[in-house]
Amino acid sequence: MTVTWEELGWERVAAGVGRVRLPGWDCTAGLVVGAGAVLVIDAGSSLAEGARLRAWAEELGGSRVTHLALTHPHFDHVFGAAAFAGAEVFGAVGADTVPAEELRADAVRNGLDESAATEAADTLVRPRHLVSGEWTLDLGGGRQVLLANVGPGHTAHDLAVLVPGTPGGPGVPASPETVFCGDLVEESGEPQAGPDAMPSHWPAALDRLLELGGEDARYVPGHGAVVGAAFVRAQRDALAARFGVSR
Ligand SMILES: [Zn+2]
Numbered sequence: 001m002t003v004t005w006e007e008l009g010w011e012r013v014a015a016g017v018g019r020v021r022l023p024g025w026d027c028t029a030g031l032v033v034g035a036g037a038v039l040v041i042d043a044g045s046s047l048a049e050g051a052r053l054r055a056w057a058e059e060l061g062g063s064r065v066t067h068l069a070l071t072h073p074h075f076d077h078v079f080g081a082a083a084f085a086g087a088e089v090f091g092a093v094g095a096d097t098v099p100a101e102e103l104r105a106d107a108v109r110n111g112l113d114e115s116a117a118t119e120a121a122d123t124l125v126r127p128r129h130l131v132s133g134e135w136t137l138d139l140g141g142g143r144q145v146l147l148a149n150v151g152p153g154h155t156a157h158d159l160a161v162l163v164p165g166t167p168g169g170p171g172v173p174a175s176p177e178t179v180f181c182g183d184l185v186e187e188s189g190e191p192q193a194g195p196d197a198m199p200s201h202w203p204a205a206l207d208r209l210l211e212l213g214g215e216d217a218r219y220v221p222g223h224g225a226v227v228g229a230a231f232v233r234a235q236r237d238a239l240a241a242r243f244g245v246s247r
Pocket residue numbers: 072074154183
């Protein structure tokens with residue numbers, strides 16, 4: 001008997017696509033299952049959390065984790081990356097330049113245990129593949145995933161992941177497209193704009209997300225429940241108003 005997504009506390013978003021809301025900062029991590037390949041999206045907030053994620057992903061994906069995509073360089077999304085040894089790591093161009101000490105200090109400020117923060121900063125794994133524009137990952141079995149540098153916005157280095165839907169067949173329902181948005185979209189609270197945010201560019205980044213996914217995609221925010229295009233559009237307008245960006 002194979003274990004189900006729900007049994008491990010994951011939410012299945014589409015066929016072979018899921019996400020989990022991690023404790024602490026309610027940060028989302030995603031999973032896309034291919035044939036003999038498994039993509040994890042974001043790595044959690046510590047080495048221990050990264051190791052837990054990896055174990056879940058390998059159990060649900062039936063293969064070792066081959067690819068890791070980091071949506072942006074904030075501690076709650078990248079500090080577990082060292083737990084994914086052997087995976088090809090992707091990030092937006094420039095995501096590898098944020099000083100580890102900056103991430104460590106931010107983690108401690110946000111309540112991460114100091115020794116866990118120091119361990120993660122000391123062993124920090126940077127993306128080896130830096131995406132400017134778009135990058136197609138082939139996960140086998142006809143599963144292709146698009147990594148898209150849609151920022152800047154929430155940070156100077158925001159990467160989104162588009163997982164195409166699958167057409168239905170006899171006895172098999174069609175599956176919707178999924179867009180992993182990182183923290184460009186937040187559902188559980190107002191989008192967090194820290195000192196590294198690029199507010200004047202943020203609404204345009206959400207326009208690009210909407211172009212990628214279209215009307216019917218399921219949009220997975222960095223924090224909070226899965227939303228639809230209407231929510232993303234409303235958040236785009238709210239950010240434009242908040243930051244005084246005209247259309
Ligand atoms: Zn963030």
